[in-house]
Amino acid sequence: MALGPIDPEILRRLRTAIAKILSLPVRVLRPKPLPLHTYHVVRQQYHSTQLLAYLLAENNSEAFRILGITAVDLYIPIFTFVFGEAQLDGKAAIISVARPRGDTDGVMPPRQVYLRRLIQLSLHELGHTFGLGHCRQDACLMGFSANLEKLDRKKLAFCEYCQVLLADYLRDKGLIH
Ligand SMILES: [Zn+2]
Ligand SMILES: [Zn+2]
Incomplete structure (x- = not known):
């Protein structure tokens, strides 16, 4: 679900990639406006x-999991920014498409690189909602990446270990057999 305006092509590409990699049905929900009370005037983020809580409150779909996608920059008080956030073993996750756009030199990455980063971040945060913690393998989607350089070194896949945990979790919830 888009929170605020998002390029529809990004939503389409994310839907396709997430459905393919998780083998689960994915729907794009109607967008919601960004709530102003979640904006920090000094930080401009x-x-x-708070956006996660809003996402849950506004969600009236039957979806098992819900992923918010926003163009604004996100923060939690202990970090200067976050790529996204998720409820561990919970219903909601969120990513921002803002940071993946910029490299350290401020040059826009090629479109494919940009979309790949968004897919990685979405799967990482959704992985947390499926109970997965951070993985020690840097190449795994569940590996923690503090910056884009690390993110770009990841594969577009969960490692074997995380795949097993994920399959167990989804089987447990009756989503796969
Ligand atoms: Zn994480
Ligand atoms: Zn892993």
């Missing part, structure tokens, strides 16, 4: 945890 949106509070990611």
